[in-house]
Amino acid sequence: MTSPTPPTEPSFADRTYRSGAGLVTGALLIVLVGGVAGDTVVRGTGRTPWAALAVLLFVIPLIVAFTLRPAVYANAERIRIRNPFRTIELPWTEVADLRASYTSELFAEGGAKYQLWAVPVSLRERKKAARKASRASQDDPFRRTSVHADVRDAQARMAAADRTMSELRELSEGAVAAPEQEATKPSVRWAYEVLAPSAVGAVLLVVLLAIG
Incomplete structure (x- = not known):
């Protein structure tokens, strides 16, 4: 009796990119808004607690x-x-370009453009990285380091957004070089789990304000 064939493993797990500053800011805002609204619910009178909940x-x-x-x-x-x-899913074969100027953007083959909110561009960080690169070139004017070490150092000195976009471009180029991989179909899904409760809260708040 032969044992069942184990499922094939993916080439590697997803790489995840998120904004650390965004996560910290979001957590602080939730604590702040929740604390103020919670105090209003406990201490408020009349319709005030309901307005705070809305x-x-x-x-x-x-x-x-x-x-x-x-x-x-x-x-x-x-x-x-x-x-x-929204959540956008694209196979690499549908990606035409990835750019980071003032914002990080993905350009699809059909002409659509999607912003990468999780990869914010910091002009201050980019200027700081440029100054580090300039100092490094002055410290080693004759390129005495190896090519691989020079590439690694250059990537380490990049701003976070530029480094992320460079890694994504490498993944895109690698996928083009491996056409035998099965590509998923492009899809765009609206985040109703965010839109629905926010819309309900807005309607309740308008109603409470209208009836005074």
Whole structure:
């Protein structure tokens, strides 16, 4: 009796990219808004506690959407972009370009453009990285280091957004070089788990304000 064939493992797990500053900011905002609204619910009178609950229902999903939710997941076959209100999944064969200027953007083959909210661009960090690269070139004007070490050092000196986009480009180029890999179909899904509660909270708040 032969044992069942184990399922094939993926080439490697998803790489996950998120904004550390966004996660910290989101957690602090949730604590702050939750504390103020909770105190209002406990101490308020009349319709005030209900208005505070409506504000919570409206604001908390938006805070989560813009700070905690954004993420980019990438592996050898495809990239999945989780933005505040949408999740976009594309095979690398459908990706035309990846750029980071003032924002990080992905350009699809059909002409569509998607922003990568999880990869914010910091111009200050980019200028700091440029100064480090300039100092490094002055310290080693004759390129005495090896090519591989020079490449690693250059990547380490990059701004975080530029380094992330460089890694994503490498994944995209590797996928093009391996056409035998099965690609997933492009898909775009709206984040109703964020939009629905926020819309309900907004409606309740408007109703409570209208009836005074």
